[in-house]
Amino acid sequence: MSKEMTIHLKYWKQDGPNAKGYFEEYTLDNVNEHMSFLEMLDVLNEELMLQDKEPVEFDYDCREGICGSCNLVINGQAHGPKERVAVCQLHMRNYGDGDHITIEPPRAASFPVIKDLVVDRSAFDRIIEAGGYVSIKTGSAVEANSIPVQKEKSDEAFDYATCIGCGACVAACPNASASLFTGAKIAHLNKLPQGEVERSNRVVAMVDQMKEEGFGDCSNYAECEAVCPVGISISAIAEMRRDYMKAVVSGG
Amino acid sequence: MKLDSKVPGGPLEDKWDKHIKDIKLVSPNNKRKFEIIVVGTGLAGGAAAASFAELGYNVRSFCIQDSARRAHSIAAQGGINAAKNYPNDGDSIWRLFYDTIKGGDYRSRESNVYRLAQVSNEIIDQAVAQGVPFAREYGGNLANRSFGGAQVSRTFYARGQTGQQLLLGAYQAMMRQVHNGNIKYHPRHEMLDVVVIDGQARGIITRDLVSGELCRYEADAVVLATGGYGNVFYLSTNAKNSNVTAAWRAHKRGATFANPCYVQVHPTCIPVSGDYQSKLTLMSESLRNDGRVWVPKKKGDDRHPNDIPDDERYYYLEERYPSFGNLVPRDVASRNAKMVCDDGLGVGDTGLAVYLDFRDAIKRDGRETIEAKYGNLFEMYENIAGENPYERPMRIYPAVHYTMGGLWVDYNLQTTIPGLYAAGEANFSDHGANRLGASALMQGLSDGYFVLPYTIGDYLAKQEPGKRYGTDHDAFKEAESAAQAQIDKLLNIDGDRTIVDFHRTLGKIVWDKIGIARNAEGLKSAIEEIQALREEFWQNVKVPGEKNNYNKYLEFAGRVADFFELAELMAQDALQREESAGCHLREEYQTEEGEALRNDEDFSYVAAWEYKGLNGSLEETLHKENLEFEFVELKQRSYK
Numbered sequence: 001m002s003k004e005m006t007i008h009l010k011y012w013k014q015d016g017p018n019a020k021g022y023f024e025e026y027t028l029d030n031v032n033e034h035m036s037f038l039e040m041l042d043v044l045n046e047e048l049m050l051q052d053k054e055p056v057e058f059d060y061d062c063r064e065g066i067c068g069s070c071n072l073v074i075n076g077q078a079h080g081p082k083e084r085v086a087v088c089q090l091h092m093r094n095y096g097d098g099d100h101i102t103i104e105p106p107r108a109a110s111f112p113v114i115k116d117l118v119v120d121r122s123a124f125d126r127i128i129e130a131g132g133y134v135s136i137k138t139g140s141a142v143e144a145n146s147i148p149v150q151k152e153k154s155d156e157a158f159d160y161a162t163c164i165g166c167g168a169c170v171a172a173c174p175n176a177s178a179s180l181f182t183g184a185k186i187a188h189l190n191k192l193p194q195g196e197v198e199r200s201n202r203v204v205a206m207v208d209q210m211k212e213e214g215f216g217d218c219s220n221y222a223e224c225e226a227v228c229p230v231g232i233s234i235s236a237i238a239e240m241r242r243d244y245m246k247a248v249v250s251g252g
Numbered sequence: 253m254k255l256d257s258k259v260p261g262g263p264l265e266d267k268w269d270k271h272i273k274d275i276k277l278v279s280p281n282n283k284r285k286f287e288i289i290v291v292g293t294g295l296a297g298g299a300a301a302a303s304f305a306e307l308g309y310n311v312r313s314f315c316i317q318d319s320a321r322r323a324h325s326i327a328a329q330g331g332i333n334a335a336k337n338y339p340n341d342g343d344s345i346w347r348l349f350y351d352t353i354k355g356g357d358y359r360s361r362e363s364n365v366y367r368l369a370q371v372s373n374e375i376i377d378q379a380v381a382q383g384v385p386f387a388r389e390y391g392g393n394l395a396n397r398s399f400g401g402a403q404v405s406r407t408f409y410a411r412g413q414t415g416q417q418l419l420l421g422a423y424q425a426m427m428r429q430v431h432n433g434n435i436k437y438h439p440r441h442e443m444l445d446v447v448v449i450d451g452q453a454r455g456i457i458t459r460d461l462v463s464g465e466l467c468r469y470e471a472d473a474v475v476l477a478t479g480g481y482g483n484v485f486y487l488s489t490n491a492k493n494s495n496v497t498a499a500w501r502a503h504k505r506g507a508t509f510a511n512p513c514y515v516q517v518h519p520t521c522i523p524v525s526g527d528y529q530s531k532l533t534l535m536s537e538s539l540r541n542d543g544r545v546w547v548p549k550k551k552g553d554d555r556h557p558n559d560i561p562d563d564e565r566y567y568y569l570e571e572r573y574p575s576f577g578n579l580v581p582r583d584v585a586s587r588n589a590k591m592v593c594d595d596g597l598g599v600g601d602t603g604l605a606v607y608l609d610f611r612d613a614i615k616r617d618g619r620e621t622i623e624a625k626y627g628n629l630f631e632m633y634e635n636i637a638g639e640n641p642y643e644r645p646m647r648i649y650p651a652v653h654y655t656m657g658g659l660w661v662d663y664n665l666q667t668t669i670p671g672l673y674a675a676g677e678a679n680f681s682d683h684g685a686n687r688l689g690a691s692a693l694m695q696g697l698s699d700g701y702f703v704l705p706y707t708i709g710d711y712l713a714k715q716e717p718g719k720r721y722g723t724d725h726d727a728f729k730e731a732e733s734a735a736q737a738q739i740d741k742l743l744n745i746d747g748d749r750t751i752v753d754f755h756r757t758l759g760k761i762v763w764d765k766i767g768i769a770r771n772a773e774g775l776k777s778a779i780e781e782i783q784a785l786r787e788e789f790w791q792n793v794k795v796p797g798e799k800n801n802y803n804k805y806l807e808f809a810g811r812v813a814d815f816f817e818l819a820e821l822m823a824q825d826a827l828q829r830e831e832s833a834g835c836h837l838r839e840e841y842q843t844e845e846g847e848a849l850r851n852d853e854d855f856s857y858v859a860a861w862e863y864k865g866l867n868g869s870l871e872e873t874l875h876k877e878n879l880e881f882e883f884v885e886l887k888q889r890s891y892k
Contacts, residue, residue: 002526002601016801034525034638042752043528049750049796049805057802059318061491063531064632066416067322089635114462115802122439125319129431133424134383138303138701139374141381145338148392158385158410161417165321188383195383 003033005097009044011056012104017112017120023102024056033093037080038063038070040092041103058117065089065229068164071171072117073104078168078227086166086229106171110178110214121167123213124181131205132185134194147193157191160184162230169224169232175216180224182210183236186243200247207244255508255860255877258662259363264883265345268367271663272706276713283308285717288708289456289471291443291498293320295415295693296676297477298422299700305429307705309712312469313426314441314458316493316807321423324479324491325676325696328415329536330399331407332379332693334372339396343404345369350884352691355401355581356656356684357834357850358886359511361858361879363663364681371702372694376408378701382421386410399689400537401581407690412536412628418693422700441467442807443498444735446474446505446672449727453672457731459739461807464800466732468723472715473671473708476502477700480655480677482515484815484822485767486759488652489521489534495811496818499659499678507667508860508875510660510680512818513826516687516835517768518653519585522636522646523605527756532651533636535608535629537689540578540585542613542622543646545569547597547606557599557607557645568592572845576891583686583835583848584891586650590768591846593649600647609645650768654692656683656835657825660860660877664707665699668862671711675699680858685834739799742809747792751805754789755812758782758819766822771839775827779820783869786816820870821861828874831855845892852886 007028014021028047031040038060045055061069065086072087074080080090095101103117111119161184169180186203189195195202218237225234260271278286286309290301293315301313315323337343348369353360376394380386386408387395396405410417429435440461447455447468455470481496482488503509520535546565553560568588570577580588589606592598599605614622619642623630630641637647659667659674661681666673676696683691721727765778789812797803832841832848833855841849857876864871 032526032528035528036530036636039528039530042530045805046750046752049794050748055796055805057804061317061322061493062324062327063492064327064533066327066413067317067324067491069317069322085635089632091635091638093638118802121318125321125427125430125437125439128321128424129427131431133428134381135428136378136381136425137306138299138378138425138705141374141377144336144373144377144380145393147380149388150392151388151390154385154388157383158417161383161385161410161420162413164416165319188385192383192385194381 005031005033005092005095005099007031007040007095008098008100010100010102011117013056013116014113016115021113031092033091035092036063036088037090037092038088056117057115060088063088066164068166071106071119071166071168073106073171075102078106078171079229084229084231086164106167108170108176110176111167111170123178123215124165124167126213127178127182127206127209128185130209131198131202132189134189135198149192153191157188160188160191160232160236163232164230166229168227168229170215172223172227173216174221174223175219177218178210178213178215179218179237179240180228180232180234182206183240184232186240187236190239190243199243200250203240203243204247207240253668253862253875255660255668255875256662257361257877258664259361260663264362264366267363268370275706275710278709278713280308282717284310286310286712287312287471289314289469289474290477291456291475292323292477292479292678293423293426294323294325294477294479294676295419295422295696296700297475298323298419298426299697300475300477300675300704301435302422302425302429303701303705304708305432305434311429311435312438312471313435314438314443316440316442316461318440320426320437320439321420323419324494325419325693326416327491328693329412329534330538331397331409331414331690332375332418333399333406333690334376334408334694335369335406336373336376338394339405341404343406347404348372348406351402352682352688353684353884354889355688356686357848357889358684358852358856358881359833359879360682360684362881362883367703368682368695368698371698374702375694375697379418379421382425384410384417384421400579401688415693418697422697443478444501444810445731446502446669447727447731448505448669449721449725452670454721455723455728457728457735459735462802464798464803466735468728468732470720470723472712473673475673475675475704476659476678477675478678480658481818482652482655484759484819485652485762486756487524487529487532489518489532492531495814497811497814499674500814500818502659502667502669502672504863506669507672508660508862509657509821510858510860511657511825512822512861513766513829513836514656514685514834515652516582516654516656517586517650519582519589519650520608520648521651522633523600523649524602533632534651534653535633535646535648537582539608539626539629542625543578543608543610544612545578545606545608547592547599551596557609566592566597573891580891581686582689586768587837589650605647605649607645608648610641611645614642654687656680656685656687660858664710665704666707666711673704673708675704685836738810738813739806742793742795742806742813743799745791745793745795747794749792750794751809751812754785754793755815758785758812758816761785762819762822766819766826769837769839770826772827775823778823782816782820782823789813789816817866817870821872824870824872825859825861828859829855850888
């Protein structure tokens with residue numbers, strides 16, 4: 001039979017981007033060890049609503065670790081204590097009876113709070129919009145096998161392409177930098193012959209946009225890599241910086 | 253109302269080419285004067301929005317997520333089919349077409365399915381050109397693997413994340429057009445109604461999910477690419493926000509809804525562990541290549557599975573289907589799992605699970621080989637279930653996964669409201685009564701990249717460029733105030749049962765009575781139970797918070813209200829279809845061996861429902877589109 005626990009929660013409440021935020025506390029009894037972390041929050045909200053209290057808002061969708069919607073910071077750690085998982089894949093069996101858990105939104109000026117634990121990550125969309133694509137029109141592609149791609153290169157591109165855009169890298173970075181996110185997209189496309197063509201323009205456009213959004217610079221703390229739920233390597237950042245310098249020098 | 257499928261004449265293989273030749277074009281000059289709304293940014297919606305914008309149309313794109321990149325297509329694991337025949341194993345457009353028609357148990361339209369197979373190859377070309385990192389061979393060419401329901405290897409894949417990679421390709425193409433100013437992009441907006449003026453779709457009403465404000469948008473055409481309705485079951489493999497609201501509200505404005513009872517239940521999911529369960533997680537179909545499915549022969553056998561000797565295990569798929577064994581199609585595998593559990597042979601705390609055992613595969617191939625093939629899936633299982641599948645068989649159970657039914661569309665993907673289109677899982681068009689694995693991604697991208705960009709032009713070419721009624725038009729006002737009234741009503745009930753509680757209770761009725769197996773008696777009682785629960789919902793639901801703020805539970809309340817109505821239609825549809833076909837198993841219509849028994853004489857049609865009203869019970873009129881099979885011969889499916 002499964003274990004039941006008492007969990008003491010402390011979670012962030014904030015009515016809007018300009019409102020003053022504060023912590024709310026609540027103790028949940030009967031937390032089943034097989035619950036996911038987000039299911040525990042569902043249960044919290046059910047209890048709150050039945051007591052005529054306001055539920056806490058948080059972002060989620062697929063609940064299987066791929067959509068990148070969830071992005072809670074738990075006891076100071078983006079996505080919580082378990083390595084290589086998003087919060088939605090974290091289960092309560094990782095906690096013990098009587099544990100205290102503090103839940104916050106990712107803190108970054110470029111991710112303003114919308115409500116409670118929900119933040120605005122549209123800055124990520126704008127970074128992709130600046131150049132995170134191959135400029136190819138529907139219908140104009142050549143036959144798929146006409147350009148062979150080395151398996152190793154393609155696998156490497158995949159490793160970067162697997163980014164889920166959750167923003168944990170920004171939350172964990174002391175500079176609130178978006179370098180891992182931006183670098184991952186650049187590295188994904190640069191590894192492939194299809195993306196190579198726009199290499200220089202892309203890196204300049206995306207890095208400039210990243211700065212414009214107010215994200216900090218990278219100081220090689222590598223906290224981003226440590227919290228990334230899909231294990232994107234910080235070598236993406238080194239490559240992005242090298243490419244940026246090259247592009248600016250040759251362009252200027 | 254007469255359903256006109258507008259299928260072009262002539263030989264099957266020439267229909268699409270002929271149609272492209274015949275349809276009208278819009279000049280580049282005039283394209284600039286047209287505005288198209290695309291709701292949803294999954295594979296179908298993202299691909300359509302990008303492609304329309306590239307053609308020069310003005311596009312507005314809406315999604316409920318905080319970014320277009322999070323649409324639920326992202327979660328598709330397995331792969332995407334195409335008839336490239338790279339492995340030289342005898343594949344062809346005809347064979348992909350035939351497998352899809354047969355897999356759908358002969359309940360789809362030949363012409364649409366053939367076109368799907370025809371454009372499948374272009375999809376792969378397009379995705380590769382966008383930088384989608386598909387799996388490759390050492391020689392640098394694309395790799396393929398096999399999937400259920402086919403005897404050739406035609407599935408392209410990107411590890412277990414094919415949907416993610418294809419979606420990011422479409423999303424990036426879309427963001428490029430946002431950058432160029434051709435797409436106006438509205439994330440965190442939910443469509444609450446479609447605006448119809450003089451019989452044509454002319455716009456939508458949305459709710460800005462951050463501010464709560466209701467907004468009016470006018471356009472010359474509207475595309476709904478809003479996904480399926482699997483969440484009517486509460487528990488499904490769908491994302492939590494997936495819903496039927498956009499499609500359902502279009503239905504209430506005059507778009508007929510086709511085959512709502514066709515719901516695919518995927519056989520290999522992680523079973524429910526408790527009442528708090530919020531969703532179900534799929535384990536890829538590929539596991540059935542090496543895993544053996546069994547239950548103990550003895551009821552209530554609570555020994556550790558590894559202590560149960562072989563002769564006390566019931567390998568029911570291998571015994572009942574010796575030629576396909578564990579690799580029978582999804583509908584057959586799901587039905588059999590339910591049967592053994594109903595007989596009391598299920599395992600685990602709830603008795604609603606069967607074993608998927610890798611012991612023999614590990615013995616045969618070694619742990620390393622199995623780890624290389626399925627490592628990430630085993631890890632995911634251990635994460636969720638808390639058990640190590642290398643040492644103890646997985647427990648699995650079927651879960652709702654995909655809905656073949658959806659808005660009725662003609663060959664152009666237009667609904668019964670002129671100017672309103674439906675694409676991807678939101679329409680009913682290509683999968684009949686059962687979808688084959690790796691065909692959903694193919695259909696979404698086919699609709700978005702290669703069908704709609706042609707067919708929508710044919711419609712727009714006949715419209716007056718730049719014609720505007722203005723969002724002050726009465727139809728906009730009426731639609732907005734109806735949406736507002738519903739929101740106010742929900743907030744004012746202030747009852748004492750939560751939305752989740754209602755949704756879960758509804759889901760249980762739908763699962764028990766309109767699920768894997770159905771019968772007339774159960775369906776009739778489902779209708780009564782749904783009506784009673786719906787009435788209670790409108791008296792006693794508790795919706796927290798305010799309308800002018802971010803309020804997730806308010807969003808859910810509106811969606812659950814629509815699920816109640818859809819659920820009743822699903823029961824009506826399942827009740828009128830007095831045959832079994834694909835995923836629709838009516839217990840009264842089975843062969844002696846318990847297999848689905850079709851009735852082609854009386855039921856070879858698409859059931860398209862026209863909304864008439866809701867007055868205690870849901871009033872709908874049934875229209876039938878007869879399915880003509882000119883090119884394939886109808887056969888009883890057999891996987892014995």
